[in-house]
Amino acid sequence: MAPSARRAVLLLRGLAGRHGGCGAALGQRCVSAEAAQAPPPRPRAPRTSLTSPVEHTAEQRGLWYTLQPGVVQRLFSQGGVPKQFLTQCQTFAETCLMVRQPSLTLMDFIRRSDLSLPPNKFLLYGRNGCGKTLSLTGSSSTSPGPRSGGGTSRRWLPSATIEGQYDHPLDAVLWLQHFKTQNAELLKTLQLVTQERYIWSRREVTEPDTPLGELVELGIGRARYSTDCVLALTSELKRHATEGRCKVAVVVDGINTFYSPVSRYRCEDRTLLDPKYFTLFQSFMQLFKSDWKNGIVVGSIDSLANEGWRRDSHLPRYLLRQQGWEALDPFIPIPIEDYDDLEMRSAIDYYLDRHWLQNPQAGSDIGRRELAALSAHNPYLLMQVCRPL
Amino acid sequence: MFLQKVYVLDMRAQQLLRPLACRSLATSHPRAEIKAAAEEEFRTLEIGRKKRERFTAKTFKPATMLPPRYKQQKTDQDWGSVWPAARTFHPATVPFPVRQGYPASGQPTPDKWANAELMKIPNFLHLTPPVIKRQCEALKKFCTPWPAGLETTAKQEKHFPVTVSKSSYLHSSPTIRDPKARIVTLKVHLRSLDLDYHGRDKLLRLVGERYDADTDCLTLVADRCPLSQQNYDYCQYLLTVLYNESMKTEPWEHEKELVDLEKYVWEGSPSQAAAQNVVTARGINDAEELLKEYGQVVTDLHNEGEDEATVLRYQESVMKLLGLTDPQDTATASEPKYIQGEVC
Numbered sequence: 001m002a003p004s005a006r007r008a009v010l011l012l013r014g015l016a017g018r019h020g021g022c023g024a025a026l027g028q029r030c031v032s033a034e035a036a037q038a039p040p041p042r043p044r045a046p047r048t049s050l051t052s053p054v055e056h057t058a059e060q061r062g063l064w065y066t067l068q069p070g071v072v073q074r075l076f077s078q079g080g081v082p083k084q085f086l087t088q089c090q091t092f093a094e095t096c097l098m099v100r101q102p103s104l105t106l107m108d109f110i111r112r113s114d115l116s117l118p119p120n121k122f123l124l125y126g127r128n129g130c131g132k133t134l135s136l137t138g139s140s141s142t143s144p145g146p147r148s149g150g151g152t153s154r155r156w157l158p159s160a161t162i163e164g165q166y167d168h169p170l171d172a173v174l175w176l177q178h179f180k181t182q183n184a185e186l187l188k189t190l191q192l193v194t195q196e197r198y199i200w201s202r203r204e205v206t207e208p209d210t211p212l213g214e215l216v217e218l219g220i221g222r223a224r225y226s227t228d229c230v231l232a233l234t235s236e237l238k239r240h241a242t243e244g245r246c247k248v249a250v251v252v253d254g255i256n257t258f259y260s261p262v263s264r265y266r267c268e269d270r271t272l273l274d275p276k277y278f279t280l281f282q283s284f285m286q287l288f289k290s291d292w293k294n295g296i297v298v299g300s301i302d303s304l305a306n307e308g309w310r311r312d313s314h315l316p317r318y319l320l321r322q323q324g325w326e327a328l329d330p331f332i333p334i335p336i337e338d339y340d341d342l343e344m345r346s347a348i349d350y351y352l353d354r355h356w357l358q359n360p361q362a363g364s365d366i367g368r369r370e371l372a373a374l375s376a377h378n379p380y381l382l383m384q385v386c387r388p389l
Numbered sequence: 390m391f392l393q394k395v396y397v398l399d400m401r402a403q404q405l406l407r408p409l410a411c412r413s414l415a416t417s418h419p420r421a422e423i424k425a426a427a428e429e430e431f432r433t434l435e436i437g438r439k440k441r442e443r444f445t446a447k448t449f450k451p452a453t454m455l456p457p458r459y460k461q462q463k464t465d466q467d468w469g470s471v472w473p474a475a476r477t478f479h480p481a482t483v484p485f486p487v488r489q490g491y492p493a494s495g496q497p498t499p500d501k502w503a504n505a506e507l508m509k510i511p512n513f514l515h516l517t518p519p520v521i522k523r524q525c526e527a528l529k530k531f532c533t534p535w536p537a538g539l540e541t542t543a544k545q546e547k548h549f550p551v552t553v554s555k556s557s558y559l560h561s562s563p564t565i566r567d568p569k570a571r572i573v574t575l576k577v578h579l580r581s582l583d584l585d586y587h588g589r590d591k592l593l594r595l596v597g598e599r600y601d602a603d604t605d606c607l608t609l610v611a612d613r614c615p616l617s618q619q620n621y622d623y624c625q626y627l628l629t630v631l632y633n634e635s636m637k638t639e640p641w642e643h644e645k646e647l648v649d650l651e652k653y654v655w656e657g658s659p660s661q662a663a664a665q666n667v668v669t670a671r672g673i674n675d676a677e678e679l680l681k682e683y684g685q686v687v688t689d690l691h692n693e694g695e696d697e698a699t700v701l702r703y704q705e706s707v708m709k710l711l712g713l714t715d716p717q718d719t720a721t722a723s724e725p726k727y728i729q730g731e732v733c
Contacts, residue, residue, distance in 0.1 A: 112713055113711075113713070114671075114712065117667075117670050117671060117711075118666070118667070118670055120711055120713075290663065290666055290667070313695070315695045315696070315697075315700055316695075316700065317690060317691070317695045317700075318695055326658075326659040329659070329660045329663050329664075329687075330660070330663060330667060330683070330707045330710055330711070331707065332704055332707050332708060332711070332713070333700055333703065333704050334704075335697070335700070335701075
């Protein structure tokens with residue numbers, strides 16, 4: 001290890017004394033012991049006052065923006081955000097995200113998309129911990145629209161209405177509740193109504209021209225029909241969007257779960273169930289087709305959303321498999337990289353500003369270099385490394 | 390005065406005369422008493438064991454060794470006579486210092502004396518360039534000239550595309566034979582075989598792992614017969630059969646499906662249909678080139694393997710297809726403003 005790096009390690013661990021035991025051991029003169037004594041002044045986090053990602057430009061790259069509490073509540077009650085990030089936001093008493101190049105590119109693409117054409121598909125991909133989910137969170141904080149997480153369904157049932165398919169009642173109810181939190185006002189203002197007649201049972205029927213909000217309520221109330229409600233809802237939204245009454249943004253984290261050939265469930269004959277028979281999956285997958293307008297599909301391709309044996313690469317074609325590729329092609333893949341120097345500096349400044357990094361040398365040049373080396377410029381690893389400091 | 394007149398009469402009597410208590414303490418050695426009496430001094434009382442003479446261990450001097458042989462070697466000696474054949478490394482015969490092995494801590498690399506590592510490995514001290522030259526000169530009278538017209542590798546491959554190799558063994562044991570002598574290897578480059586696209590694909594499917602894509606070389610190894618001549622005939626037969634079968638097209642080959650294709654074909658794939666849809670929806674009339682470029686990029690992504698470069702090319706191609714190619718030009722944007730937080 002280089003002498004300066006070794007000294008940095010010892011400084012951060014608090015082992016180096018005034019005259020530096022390590023310096024004597026290496027046979028070097030202790031360089032600037034007095035400078036190491038006085039910790040650098042605590043910097044303030046580089047922030048921007050523009051709270052909406054729509055307004056961000058390249059000038060805001062590396063700055064932190066705060067999400068409004070209403071938006072926070074709307075997004076985070078869904079649970080598509082990593083739990084560690086939620087706890088961190090609680091600790092910091094604010095929800096801040098860094099403006100990074102991929103989200104700028106994404107917003108730019110969305111702005112320039114021609115909504116009269118079939119929906120453009122933008123998929124974020126990158127190695128683990130680079131910030132795909134949080135980039136999605138940031139971009140979806142601007143746009144209301146249905147948003148679904150990766151498949152961690154718990155219970156499944158054979159479908160009530162469609163032969164040979166399977167329902168996920170609890171998950172559908174949860175999803176409908178989140179949809180309601182996100183979009184209830186919008187549904188009311190736009191006054192979207194059903195256009196078809198839905199017969200749930202002999203006594204339960206949804207007539208045409210019922211507000212979609214009621215359909216959502218029905219699904220939440222009646223778990224038995226919740227999956228079919230989701231299917232009906234997505235079909236209706238698609239139809240409304242095609243007819244120009246609303247704009248729909250579909251944000252999916254871990255879009256490759258839809259195209260996995262096996263699920264965690266077994267049939268009675270002990271064979272693993274193929275997810276293509278899940279009604280819930282089908283209701284979202286119909287939104288990825290190119291037969292509607294006024295919409296955008298934004299997703300992230302996560303290697304952790306695949307099974308354990310199919311995670312060798314983080315690249316989209318490998319993770320999506322042939323089925324996913326054929327369904328989503330052509331899409332624009334947006335790579336998400338690790339932090340570069342600017343973003344690393346900004347992230348460490350933010351942690352220092354929030355008093356998260358307690359070690360006085362964390363803000364020094366050597367300390368920053370050590371943090372960058374330990375985390376390999378990976379955002380997730382940086383968070384983990386900074387936890388005990 | 391009294392003491393001076395005491396004579397030693399009888400030792401035993403004297404001892405008896407002494408009181409019992411004194412007997413154990415006093416030295417009963419006759420010589421000590423004689424001494425004391427002669428010298429007229431006090432008797433000495435020696436307590437403890439007497440010091441014995443220390444015996445030094447016998448030092449075995451080695452027999453006088455001859456100096457190592459290399460000290461008597463001249464610098465212009467004929468090395469080929471000193472080391473005529475392959476032999477285990479012998480430090481006294483090798484005239485130069487050589488070190489090999491992992492050094493113990495604080496020690497230099499082990500030298501050549503009693504160095505098991507140097508002795509274990511094969512050495513080529515019997516094949517120094519002058520020796521090789523001499524051997525070549527000796528062999529030259531048995532050689533014929535290299536055939537004209539086969540100077541370069543390309544010409545050799547053109548005229549003699551097939552290479553057959555086998556090894557011979559000779560043992561100095563009750564049995565001089567070795568069963569490995571029956572193994573025959575046949576190598577041929579696929580470019581030397583006159584195959585069309587279908588033939589090449591079929592041949593590659595038939596031979597499987599025997600083909601090396603890096604060197605474009607097909608290797609057939611035969612060891613199933615007891616004699617090498619038989620194995621050689623079998624190799625010839627195999628090559629003939631492979632070639633002829635590859636040239637044929639069986640009636641069931643038309644049942645080849647999408648999953649059986651050896652490489653990705655964009656024409657007729659869902660990707661082409663989707664791209665066509667996009668182009669139609671956008672209402673572009675002259676989209677031939679756009680679609681062709683897109684098809685090429687997608688084919689490369691599948692056939693050449695997916696990596697960052699191919700994915701980037703795919704991204705650019707899709708951007709062109711969807712009409713989003715006005716780069717935001719973020720790379721040349723100004724430095725983002727910091728409120729605070731410069732690196733100290």
